[in-house]
Amino acid sequence: xxxxxxxxxxxxxxxxxxxxxxxxxxxxxxxxxxxxxxxxxxxxxxxxxxxxxxxxxxxxxxxxxxxxxxxxxxxxxxxxxxxxxxxxxxxxxxxxxxxxxxxxxxxxxxxxxxxxxxxxxxxxxxxxxxxxxxxxxxxxxxxxxxxxxxxxxxxxxxxxxxxxxxxxxxxxxxxxxxxxxxxxxxxxxxxxxxxxxxxxxxxxxxxxxxxxxxxxxxxxxxxxxxxxxxxxxxxxxxxxxxxxxxxxxxxxxxxxxxxxxxxxxxxxxxxxxxxxxxxxxxxxxxxxxxxxxxxxxxxxxxxxxxxxxxxxxxxxxxxxxxxxxxxxxxxxxxxxxxxxxxxxxxxxxxxxxxxxxxxxxxxxxxxxxxxxxxxxxxxxxxxxxxxxxxxxxxxxxxxxxxxxxxxxxxxxxxxxxxxxxxxxxxxxxxxxxxxxxxxxxxxxxxxxxxxxxxxxxxxxxxxxxxxxxxxxxxxxxxxxxxxxxxxxxxxxxxxxxxxxxxxxxxxxxxxxxxxxxxxxxxxxxxxxxxxxxxxxxxxxxxxxxxxxxxxxxxxxxxxxxxxxxxxxxxxxxxxxxxxxxxxxxxxxxxxxxxxxxxxxxxxxxxxxxxxxxxxxxxxxxxxxxxxxxxxxxxxxxxxxxxxxxxxxxxxxxxxxxxxxxxxxxxxxxxxxxxxxxxxxxxxxxxxxxxxxxxxxxxxxxxxxxxxxxxxxxxxxxxxxxxxxxxxxxxxxxxxxxxxxxxxxxxxxxxxxxxxxxxxxxxxxxxxxxxxxxxxxxxxx
Numbered sequence: 001x002x003x004x005x006x007x008x009x010x011x012x013x014x015x016x017x018x019x020x021x022x023x024x025x026x027x028x029x030x031x032x033x034x035x036x037x038x039x040x041x042x043x044x045x046x047x048x049x050x051x052x053x054x055x056x057x058x059x060x061x062x063x064x065x066x067x068x069x070x071x072x073x074x075x076x077x078x079x080x081x082x083x084x085x086x087x088x089x090x091x092x093x094x095x096x097x098x099x100x101x102x103x104x105x106x107x108x109x110x111x112x113x114x115x116x117x118x119x120x121x122x123x124x125x126x127x128x129x130x131x132x133x134x135x136x137x138x139x140x141x142x143x144x145x146x147x148x149x150x151x152x153x154x155x156x157x158x159x160x161x162x163x164x165x166x167x168x169x170x171x172x173x174x175x176x177x178x179x180x181x182x183x184x185x186x187x188x189x190x191x192x193x194x195x196x197x198x199x200x201x202x203x204x205x206x207x208x209x210x211x212x213x214x215x216x217x218x219x220x221x222x223x224x225x226x227x228x229x230x231x232x233x234x235x236x237x238x239x240x241x242x243x244x245x246x247x248x249x250x251x252x253x254x255x256x257x258x259x260x261x262x263x264x265x266x267x268x269x270x271x272x273x274x275x276x277x278x279x280x281x282x283x284x285x286x287x288x289x290x291x292x293x294x295x296x297x298x299x300x301x302x303x304x305x306x307x308x309x310x311x312x313x314x315x316x317x318x319x320x321x322x323x324x325x326x327x328x329x330x331x332x333x334x335x336x337x338x339x340x341x342x343x344x345x346x347x348x349x350x351x352x353x354x355x356x357x358x359x360x361x362x363x364x365x366x367x368x369x370x371x372x373x374x375x376x377x378x379x380x381x382x383x384x385x386x387x388x389x390x391x392x393x394x395x396x397x398x399x400x401x402x403x404x405x406x407x408x409x410x411x412x413x414x415x416x417x418x419x420x421x422x423x424x425x426x427x428x429x430x431x432x433x434x435x436x437x438x439x440x441x442x443x444x445x446x447x448x449x450x451x452x453x454x455x456x457x458x459x460x461x462x463x464x465x466x467x468x469x470x471x472x473x474x475x476x477x478x479x480x481x482x483x484x485x486x487x488x489x490x491x492x493x494x495x496x497x498x499x500x501x502x503x504x505x506x507x508x509x510x511x512x513x514x515x516x517x518x519x520x521x522x523x524x525x526x527x528x529x530x531x532x533x534x535x536x537x538x539x540x541x542x543x544x545x546x547x548x549x550x551x552x553x554x555x556x557x558x559x560x561x562x563x564x565x566x567x568x569x570x571x572x573x574x575x576x577x578x579x580x581x582x583x584x585x586x587x588x589x590x591x592x593x594x595x596x597x598x599x600x601x602x603x604x605x606x607x608x609x610x611x612x613x614x615x616x617x618x619x620x621x622x623x624x625x626x627x628x629x630x631x632x633x634x635x636x637x638x639x640x641x642x643x644x645x646x647x648x649x650x651x652x653x654x655x656x657x658x659x660x661x662x663x664x665x666x667x668x669x670x671x672x673x674x675x676x677x678x679x680x681x682x683x684x685x686x687x688x689x690x691x692x693x694x695x696x697x698x699x700x701x702x703x704x705x706x707x708x709x710x711x712x713x714x715x716x717x718x719x720x721x722x723x724x725x726x727x728x729x730x731x732x733x734x735x736x737x738x739x740x741x742x743x744x745x746x747x748x749x750x751x752x753x754x755x756x757x758x759x760x761x762x763x764x765x766x767x768x769x770x771x772x773x774x775x776x777x778x779x780x
Contacts (some may be wrong), residue, residue, distance in 0.1 A: 007717075016475060107674055175202040209230045213229075250267060268283060347499050352768065353772055358508075361775070364514055397547065399549065427467055431706075432496075525729060525736065614713070623719065630699050649669050654696050657684075664698055704731045710737055728757075
């Protein structure tokens with residue numbers, strides 16, 4: 001048994017077998033339900049288990065976080081979010097079509113670099129590139145284009161609430177079910193396959209059986225068995241359709257691990273491990289069919305000036321090229337890397353870079369006079385004053401700090417509100433939104449006096465907090481102005497490390513000219529579930545003012561978590577039993593002691609009831625994963641027959657209305673319409689056919705699911721088989737969810753201090769730093 005790691009702790013190469021696969025070696029097994037949607041669960045040689053409360057592996061997955069609106073809108077909330085992203089991508093496509101042709105570039109390139117540039121241009125013209133292009137992994141180079149101010153996205157119309165789940169036509173599903181049965185694949189995949197491939201799904205599968213890889217939970221060896229059953233002797237490991245499909249599948253797996261692109265040598269090496277005889281031809285085929293894009297990015301040289309590190313995309317979303325070499329760099333060869341990525345993430349990163357460049361290079365709107373801003377800053381304390389001064393004169397500001405530092409963006413919002421600005425805060429999910437809203441309502445937190453400046457509008461007594469998804473879809477927040485931009489002057493994004501590239505791009509492009517954007521968060525926590533590391537990349541780019549909070553988290557818990565953040569796991573004095581270590585010998589004992597702590601010890605000794613205690617463990621599977629822990633906790637805290645799809649009234653649950661989104665709540669009841677939940681004070685009805693795939697018990701969560709939340713008491717469970725999942729960010733995140741008391745059910749011995757001191761976050765391959773480089777001020 002093993003406790004499966006979470007997405008942030010696995011990499012693309014962790015999700016694939018080390019040995020080659022050949023067609024026909026495996027039949028397609030029916031994926032576990034609901035665990036077939038679970039990316040936390042990855043065991044060597046086993047199918048990925050996407051989580052019902054975290055993003056799945058399908059091509060239609062969209063990153064996002066936030067809360068819903070009214071109960072009637074819950075059914076279509078995921079569709080509304082996807083619609084907003086489709087509008088953004090369509091707008092980018094229109095921009096591409098309206099631009100001039102590619103700038104003549106590559107005159108200084110030679111060898112493989114020139115071949116790669118020629119190949120991509122051949123793809124753009126509809127031709128097939130030469131087979132020799134990817135013969136060697138030596139990359140090419142090209143400076144990044146200057147950011148272009150793009151039209152703002154139009155506000156998408158709210159999606160109509162469907163009477164039931166929207167799916168493909170019944171006849172399409174029937175025809176797909178027939179071809180799946182013919183190929184030995186489980187017929188339960190028919191609805192999802194039909195939705196992905198459209199009306200001609202049956203013909204598409206017969207023409208290219210490896211299209212089945214686009215369905216979440218299906219692996220290459222399983223698609224190989226399906227293809228052999230349909231194609232017979234025509235099926236072979238060198239089939240170019242297989243090479244293209246496996247290439248795209250690996251890029252999708254890389255996105256689940258947080259990468260927005262993969263380096264070409266790494267991609268070809270993994271393709272070879274997957275039994276693709278000619279990896280270079282497979283990548284070339286994916287590029288020729290437009291299923292992937294190629295980029296070349298210059299690498300930093302020791303002692304190089306920042307402006308010389310600029311680079312861009314070859315065959316990127318705009319198909320542009322530019323020489324852009326300085327006179328002093330004429331004829332010099334610079335180290336570069338070649339990246340291959342999926343179009344959706346390439347477009348998102350470029351859109352995000354353009355939007356951020358617009359904020360950095362445009363003066364903020366003059367809301368409030370300079371003396372008014374200075375008076376607001378003077379009335380604040382410590383780092384809050386620095387934050388207010390930075391925001392007064394800049395369109396983009398980064399703010400870092402722990403839990404206590406949230407008082408500083410709260411002070412900023414009150415100050416801006418008092419100056420008449422339309423100021424809003426947005427968190428990735430409802431846990432972070434509600435936590436910050438409580439802070440805004442707390443009169444005891446830092447609150448600069450408005451002074452004699454302009455009075456705040458009478459429409460709201462204090463600034464409001466919303467979710468990112470609610471803000472973008474219009475379900476929450478100020479709505480949009482006549483130009484389609486968000487109707488606000490200042491936006492503070494909380495828990496910024498959770499922001500992935502797609503959500504970041506939508507936010508940046510939705511801000512009006514002259515608006516101010518503040519990204520605030522703790523850089524030591526786990527990164528986003530979706531691809532990218534937006535906050536970390538911006539901090540490293542030194543693109544804009546950065547304000548580091550000097551406000552420490554208080555008490556023994558604050559001391560413990562702060563030490564973990566710098567790689568030290570020390571003993572802390574805990575006179576009030578703020579930190580308790582409970583050693584265990586095995587997973588069975590870990591489950592027993594966890595139930596004992598939640599149901600008896602913590603309420604009796606600490607005074608925190610069971611409903612205010614959260615259990616956190618590294619993964620969903622294993623003998624002490626969330627499934628085992630939730631089953632044991634339900635039996636003790638809310639026993640029942642589970643007559644509503646495994647749930648009973650009063651059960652603590654988490655609901656995922658869209659991939660990557662987590663809504664904690666409780667079961668209220670059930671009827672013909674579905675399972676009734678109470679989530680963040682709102683009633684949510686989950687249709688019966690969606691319960692199994694989108695609702696889990698919630699007494700025990702993974703650290704990613706718990707991000708953004710804080711509970712009076714937290715029990716972190718570390719069974720012996722959890723060692724591979726442990727890292728400094730995971731431990732920092734899990735321990736940091738506790739506000740008053742932390743119990744650690746400890747079965748990993750020395751692996752815990754070793755993970756804190758020696759295992760940082762796994763690196764992610766992204767292009768955002770390169771795209772932002774032209775915006776970094778040059779320093780001599």
